[in-house]
Amino acid sequence: MEHASLFQDVVRYIGEYLEQDVSHLRPESRVATAIPGLDSIKLFEMTLYLEDRLGVEFDETVMEHIETMQDLVDYVATRTSGVAETT
Amino acid sequence: MSCRVVITGLGLLTPLGASPGAFWEQLLNGVSGIGPLTRFPSERFACRRAAQIDDDALPAATGPYAHELKRMDRFVRYAVAAAGGALEQSGIAGHDGGGVFMGVGMGGLPNMEAGVVRQDSRGPRKITPYLIPSLIPNMAASMTALTYGLHGPQYTVAGACASGLQAIGVAVAHIRAGMLSWAVAGGTEGVVTPIAFSGFEALRVLSTATNGPPSPRPFDAGAEGMIVGEGAAAFVLEKREHALARGATILGELTGFATTTGGEQIALQSVAGIVSSMAGALRDARMDPHDIDCLYSHASGVPRGDACELEAVRTVFGGNGHAPTLTSIKGHVGHTFGASGPLNLAAAIAALQHQTVSPVLNLRTPRTECDGFDVASEARPRALRNVLINAVGFGGINSSLIVSRAS
Numbered sequence: 001m002e003h004a005s006l007f008q009d010v011v012r013y014i015g016e017y018l019e020q021d022v023s024h025l026r027p028e029s030r031v032a033t034a035i036p037g038l039d040s041i042k043l044f045e046m047t048l049y050l051e052d053r054l055g056v057e058f059d060e061t062v063m064e065h066i067e068t069m070q071d072l073v074d075y076v077a078t079r080t081s082g083v084a085e086t087t
Numbered sequence: 088m089s090c091r092v093v094i095t096g097l098g099l100l101t102p103l104g105a106s107p108g109a110f111w112e113q114l115l116n117g118v119s120g121i122g123p124l125t126r127f128p129s130e131r132f133a134c135r136r137a138a139q140i141d142d143d144a145l146p147a148a149t150g151p152y153a154h155e156l157k158r159m160d161r162f163v164r165y166a167v168a169a170a171g172g173a174l175e176q177s178g179i180a181g182h183d184g185g186g187v188f189m190g191v192g193m194g195g196l197p198n199m200e201a202g203v204v205r206q207d208s209r210g211p212r213k214i215t216p217y218l219i220p221s222l223i224p225n226m227a228a229s230m231t232a233l234t235y236g237l238h239g240p241q242y243t244v245a246g247a248c249a250s251g252l253q254a255i256g257v258a259v260a261h262i263r264a265g266m267l268s269w270a271v272a273g274g275t276e277g278v279v280t281p282i283a284f285s286g287f288e289a290l291r292v293l294s295t296a297t298n299g300p301p302s303p304r305p306f307d308a309g310a311e312g313m314i315v316g317e318g319a320a321a322f323v324l325e326k327r328e329h330a331l332a333r334g335a336t337i338l339g340e341l342t343g344f345a346t347t348t349g350g351e352q353i354a355l356q357s358v359a360g361i362v363s364s365m366a367g368a369l370r371d372a373r374m375d376p377h378d379i380d381c382l383y384s385h386a387s388g389v390p391r392g393d394a395c396e397l398e399a400v401r402t403v404f405g406g407n408g409h410a411p412t413l414t415s416i417k418g419h420v421g422h423t424f425g426a427s428g429p430l431n432l433a434a435a436i437a438a439l440q441h442q443t444v445s446p447v448l449n450l451r452t453p454r455t456e457c458d459g460f461d462v463a464s465e466a467r468p469r470a471l472r473n474v475l476i477n478a479v480g481f482g483g484i485n486s487s488l489i490v491s492r493a494s
Contacts, residue, residue, distance in 0.1 A: 041217060045216050
């Protein structure tokens with residue numbers, strides 16, 4: 001899997017934000033449906049959380065176009081040149 | 088003829104804890120919930136004390152909206168906690184049609200202030216999308232309704248320091264009119280935040296005493312200001328027949344309510360306004376002044392306000408040979424603004440149950456306007472049938488509620 005380490009980080013941060021186990025997420029999981037209870041406000045705030053944890057800044061509208069977890073990880077990789085900050 | 092409205096549940100979250108029994112014991116024993124201001128650095132303020140609710144005292148957010156509840160400002164979380172206690176005591180959960188009526192004076196000042204600080208330091212893009220939902224005043228009622236699955240009408244009353252008492256009055260009116268069988272009603276406030284202290288210090292109403300007798304000192308000749316408090320109190324109000332039919336324990340009956348407009352300037356109380364409010368509550372209850380045995384007053388330790396309320400009390404009750412015993416709880420818990428009337432109601436219910444008036448804390452030398460009145464300088468056993476409660480707010484808002492012993 002491409003960006004395997006980054007994928008693990010993203011899943012971990014999503015779990016931290018939601019305070020729930022999301023280890024079921026796979027690269028092909030659809031962000032909008034595979035994360036329980038993820039409504040639009042949670043998604044917006046989760047994006048801010050991922051920005052802070054990963055040290056990146058998302059384009060304002062990018063989440064509208066991201067469908068799967070792999071899409072998300074690939075997008076983060078483009079913003080970090082493949083190096084995720086984990087602090 | 089309108090129906091009778093009774094109280095079947097009571098929930099609290101106060102600087103003296105969340106247990107109604109412990110709240111009453113501490114009122115009786117002169118325990119103060121006021122302490123050093125620790126929520127934020129206080130060095131730049133003249134007033135460095137507050138009646139705060141510790142984070143540890145907040146119940147864990149649970150239920151289908153736990154994620155959202157954690158992001159709500161304090162006044163919302165306090166209200167939801169208090170409402171939960173009231174619903175649990177009443178045993179009414181699961182009955183259809185309950186409404187929510189919640190009073191809040193200032194809403195989410197803490198989150199507003201934190202949002203401004205974050206906007207300035209990190210930019211508008213970094214503002215949480217929960218900012219607005221977390222601080223708008225209706226969210227105390229809204230999160231109460233959503234958390235506990237109450238599908239009846241939902242109202243928020245913003246009447247400054249009279250908000251909570253007005254919310255209870257509006258709920259009573261709905262039940263009397265047959266629009267509801269029961270409702271959760273109360274008030275909440277949580278504004279221990281720097282901008283609130285700046286605003287109140289600008290108004291010159293906060294106690295700045297650091298030495299000498301403890302403060303605030305309601306009704307005292309040496310009173311020099313109030314202390315900011317926070318908390319919430321909520322009640323299950325119910326049509327009496329509805330409560331009796333389900334075998335509920337009745338804690339008290341709400342027999343009279345009135346709210347009026349009348350002030351002097353936007354932030355000064357009016358004798359005539361408070362008189363009209365108390366007289367209106369008596370008319371609503373079909374009572375005479377001599378029917379009132381105790382007044383849980385608005386008195387907060389701000390000298391002008393305390394004197395004004397006392398003059399109004401003298402106008403309504405003076406010379407009838409049966410004046411009520413006067414008391415205040417703001418020496419114990421500070422001024423909780425929109426929650427102050429409901430917290431007074433919680434104290435009044437306990438007073439009726441125990442046939443004792445709780446004492447005014449920090450009262451040493453009653454101000455001259457107290458002459459001729461029985462001010463409870465210590466716990467005062469007394470036959471209590473009906474207790475009057477006052478709450479007065481900026482904008483010339485006066486409200487009075489009468490709670491009567493359960494019969």
